[in-house]
Amino acid sequence: MARAQKDSAADLKQSALRSLKHKLKDQVSTDAEVCRLEGLDSARLVFQPSAVIFAKAPEDIGVVLRIANKHRVAVTVRGAGSSTTGAASPSNGGWALDLTQLNRIEVDKLSGMAHVQVGAVTEEINAEAEKAGWFYPPDPSSKKHSTIGGNIATNAGGLRGAKYGVTRDYVFGLEGFLPTGEFVRWGAPLRKYASGYNIRDLWIGSEGMLGVVTAATLKLIPKPEIRKTFLFGFSTERKALNAAQELIKKRLMPAVMEFMDRQTVSCALKRRADTGIAGNVLLDSVVSQFRRPPALLLIELDGTKVGVKAEAKALMEILDAKQTPCSKARNEREAEALWEVRRTCSQAMFQMGDTKLNEDVVVPVRSYHKLLDYTLELKKETGLATPTFGHAADGNFHVHLMFNHQDPKQRKNAERGVRLLMEKVVELGGAITGEHGIGLAKSPFMALQHSPEEIATMRKIKEVFDPNNILNPGKMFEPFEMWKHPRDYATRFPWDKKH
Amino acid sequence: MARAQKDSAADLKQSALRSLKHKLKDQVSTDAEVCRLEGLDSARLVFQPSAVIFAKAPEDIGVVLRIANKHRVAVTVRGAGSSTTGAASPSNGGWALDLTQLNRIEVDKLSGMAHVQVGAVTEEINAEAEKAGWFYPPDPSSKKHSTIGGNIATNAGGLRGAKYGVTRDYVFGLEGFLPTGEFVRWGAPLRKYASGYNIRDLWIGSEGMLGVVTAATLKLIPKPEIRKTFLFGFSTERKALNAAQELIKKRLMPAVMEFMDRQTVSCALKRRADTGIAGNVLLDSVVSQFRRPPALLLIELDGTKVGVKAEAKALMEILDAKQTPCSKARNEREAEALWEVRRTCSQAMFQMGDTKLNEDVVVPVRSYHKLLDYTLELKKETGLATPTFGHAADGNFHVHLMFNHQDPKQRKNAERGVRLLMEKVVELGGAITGEHGIGLAKSPFMALQHSPEEIATMRKIKEVFDPNNILNPGKMFEPFEMWKHPRDYATRFPWDKKH
Structure with a gap:
């Protein structure tokens, strides 16, 4: 002693x-x-x-x-x-x-399930599923590299969320360890299960703080027969969002409905000009109809051949009435051309500042315009670029604040800007995060979203699982000032686009 | 003091x-x-x-x-x-x-959501949704009377579970009170949400033990254009289950795929004869092709007109190849005729005993035959009737043990039978409950399904929310002997069919 x-x-x-x-x-x-x-x-x-x-x-x-x-x-x-x-x-x-070496994937063709270890890469799981005629829908934009364990820890969303749901909607059973080292299973590899408290869904999205998942059984659904991709251009954000709302109101359910504001499109087009990427006829045919870079809606329908045909007709009727410039893809290669702005815009934003705050907020359908108007107010207020894109079918917009880290004034404005944004989002009845989770980045805003009683309950749950607070401590509940901490933009990740 | x-x-x-x-x-x-x-x-x-x-x-x-x-x-x-x-x-x-007087229902047509108080009746929620062109899919068989609060407390399933999911899949946000009396919200009336620990899904299915829900925001989906109903007859359970497995393997996804074994069909037909219900041509045209009451598959397809047409063709191809006796409904009235056996069988079972143990077990697709074989073994072993029906697309079978409560030998056999059944289900990789939950009925079998570490974690979670154990105490964790306790079969509930 x-x-x-x-x-x-x-x-x-x-x-x-x-x-x-x-x-x-x-x-x-x-x-x-x-x-x-x-x-x-x-x-x-x-x-x-x-x-x-x-x-x-x-x-x-x-x-x-x-x-x-x-x-x-x-x-x-x-x-x-x-x-x-x-x-x-x-x-x-x-x-x-x-956990990346725990990466086994096994598709149960009869049951329509995938038994996977947590290190398995999301896109590889879907590739294995598709080989067997099945489909794993959740598609976070990191899916080529992200592991299913990370997807489960953050309840990752993705572009197809509004139609197909998020990671949580595809997890039947989990296996793993309590922070104190005991092996447990929550849920089961079954299509229905109602035994005991649902700790499976408490673990999903708990950001690695309540336990360590080692394996999961995932739900698969029949693979859609075909996809059809469309790109629509609009002179203002307001018109693009009106179109999105109109589609939701008419109950059309695209697999993808990505909105990009003019700031976003602008920097993607500039990057394209600067780097001399080859021409893109389908993209140009939309963009060239505007004097300045337009706002865009990228829409993808999927399902059976007959189903998609009928939906495409409805889509054109709803949006053509507004005489909207549009390109359609006739094959995979053309679809990829329509995706170009969406795929490159994240990287292209670094023209506007060397550091990014990427805020995956959510607002109700009726508040879309108010949010977008507010990003422009913020731009004026902070002097920082606020390019915004997002999933227009579920209200999960990604608002970015771009700034130069070495500039103390810009840093201060970014800090103020992100707080103002979060306050606005909560005021609009929205959420401070729709798919990234809290981690360190959103920790200062927990109290905007949750009452003291709610946070106290969460903390007590953390203590139940992890009495010594060893598992991913310092996250979620302890406010961290993201904008102050040094960042490493030199190290390249596999998902970084080549400049 | x-x-x-x-x-x-x-x-x-x-x-x-x-x-x-x-x-x-x-x-x-x-x-x-x-x-x-x-x-x-x-x-x-x-x-x-x-x-x-x-x-x-x-x-x-x-x-x-x-x-x-x-x-x-x-x-x-x-x-x-x-x-x-x-x-x-x-x-x-x-x-x-x-809570039945808290029954407000408000459909948000633009967002495709229903804001409801917990006392709202499930079917009324769907009726309101359908008026606005939307659809609330979860359909526990009690839906005409059950409240959404009860559905949330038990994470109620239903017939359409395999295609559309269960209650949990349709809850965006909850409001309510901690057992200690503080108001809280979990989740939000938003289509995406990833803030803090997911206590919403911990509450769902916690059987009224962790908090009291007062209101919920539910997800609605576009209303299917049409439904088409089919009834198939088979000389044995094995053939009916083979057909179900074949449909799953071919990734056909009916909205409903109800299996009924010969014991179930037999007592429904006997009740029909005894009570002199009017003839049912569509039902008879299937049943009359067998010397004894057949096993049945009741299948309902739904979706767009073109989609259902294509699926119906695939269905007939897959099952007709087996030259299966079949009736198709051409309208709502005919569909209701095909539903007759399924609607009356629960009540009809009381021919076989005055007391029922209704066990909503789940088994993996590959174990369907083993489970049904075992219900016949149990019948022999206990001398009790074991009529079984269930949701063949998700493996959620309802195995019933019918006995006379006054007969001590039968009571003892029921007790032994239900334990043997639960052990078998867990041995087959299944679950002791797929949609009813634990309550008192399944409490003796918790330790079959969950390890001591898992149960200890659940109990600690109960303590976090309800330190004085006032909310629905005595459930889930304390083994209760259902077969011994007196029951009141005299009081009539609104959902009891008239004899």
Whole structure:
């Protein structure tokens, strides 16, 4: 006891690391470059773990958690690291637990389910499903790289959310470990289940703070026979949003209905001019009908051949009446051409500032115009660019504040701007996050969205699962000032577009 | 303090009741007949509250809970009382809190949402939605009487579950009170939401034990243009289940695919003969092709006209190849004729015993045959009838054990039978409940489904929300012997079919 008291905290961490290395051998790395890379997620906040563990078997996770619990070491779990909120950043130090090697995918053709380990990449799951005639709809824009574990941790959304739902809607069962190291299952690989409290859905979207998922059973649906893509141009945001509202009111349910404001389209077109990308006839045929870069609606219908044909007719009737410039894709290659602005705009925004605050807010259908008007007010108010795009069928808009990190005035304006935006969104009956989650980025705004009683309940739930607060500590409940912390924009991620 | 210690528990309850009557006046009743009726749910277990509170405004619930908490009085919340597990029975005494008068329904036509209070009746919500061209799919068989609050508390399923999902899939936001009396909101009236821990889905299906919901925002979807109903007959269960599996494998997704075994069909036909119901040509044209009552598949397709036409063609191709006797409905009246056996079979089973254990188990698609074989083994083993029907697209079968309550041997066999069934279901990788929940009925089998660590986690969550264990105590975690407790089959519920 006397001895234990003499041990410094550092000694305890050393002894934890020794136990860990003893059990998991060369799966544990303390290499500086490995730690640097595994400390970074897509929010690019500079944090570093003291060790990285590469799990090879689900049991490894129980081992790590039991040691971490005993020695009170923080553990931050990560997949590909495509989180945009810093949720996968080890902001309190400790260990990073990398699950990317747990990546088995097994499609049950008869049942229409996929049994996957958490390190499996989202797009690869869908590719396996499609081989068997099935379909896994959730499509966060990081899907080529993001792991299903990260998707589950954040309840990732995506472009097809309004028609097909989000990650939560496709999870039947989870397996994993409590933060204290015990193996558990929540839900089951069954199409219906009503036994006990639903902890499966409490874990989904809990941002790696309540447990570590190792495997999931996912729901698959029949693969749509065909897709049909359309791009519509509008002289103002207001006209584009009117069109979106009209489609919702008429109960047309496109798989994708992406809105892009003029700031967004403008920088994507400028990037295209600057980098000399080859011409895009389908895009140009819409854009060229406007004197300035227009606002756009990218619409994709999917389903059976007959169904899509009927929907396409309805779509043209509803929007043609407004004499809207439009391009249609006749094949996959042409569809890709229509997607160009949407695919490049995120990167193109860095013309407007070296640092981005990407706010995935949600507003009710009736408040679309008010939100977009407000992004322009914010632009005036802060002097910063506020390019906005988003999923117009479910009200999940991505408002960006672009600024130069070295400029203290711009930094201050970004900080003020993001708070004003969040206040406005809540005032409009909306949500501070629709698909990214809280992580570090949204932590200062929790109290705008949730009452003290609600937050107190959440914190008590955290204590139930994680009495020693070792799992992803420092997130969600402790306000973090995103705009102040240094970021690493030099390290390239696989999902960064080449300049 | 000395005085408080002298107070008997009974005095404390009296003082609680006085506070309650002071605040809520004639909304509180201690009338014996009112208490008797409000103690009964569709499991018909004989329990009685000491008082009933009829909430008229959401705030009333906060009032009740604060008094109950202070005085440690059990509170059991109820809607229509159509629960089949005793979840709405005040098994620990205390007060019954009746929410049926909170029944406002408001359809937001533009957003495709319904804002409802918990006492709203499920079918009325859908009727309001359909008036506006929208559709609320969840359809528990009690939908004509059940309240949305009860549906949320049990995460009610229904016939259309495999295609459209269950109650959980249609809840955007909840409002209500913590057991300690504080007002909270979980989720939001928005199509996307990812802020904080997802307590909305923890509350859904928590059987009135973690909080009291007062209002919900529900997701609506475009109303299907048409429905088409088919009835197929098979000489054995095996052939009917083969057909169901074939449809699933071919990824045909009917809105309804109800399986009925020969015991079920047999008693429905006998009831029809006994009661002299008018002839049913469409039903007879299937049944008459068999020497004995066949097993049936009732299939309903829905969607757009062109979509249903294409699906109907595929359906006939897949099943006609097997030369299956079949009736098709050409209109609503004919569809109702095809539904006859399914609608009357539940009641008809009482020919086989005066008491029913209704077990809504789930098994994986590949285990359908094994489950049905086992119901016949159980029949032999226990000497009791085991009529079984269910939702063949999601594996949610309702296995019934019929017995005479006064016969101690039959009672003992029912007890043994239900345990054997539950063990078999779990052995087959299934679930002890797919849509009814645990309540009292399934409480002895929780440990078959969940590990000690999982149950311990659930109990700790209960403590977080309800530190004094006042809300629906005695359910889920405390094994209750359903087959021993007296039942009241004399009282008629609105949903009882006339004999």
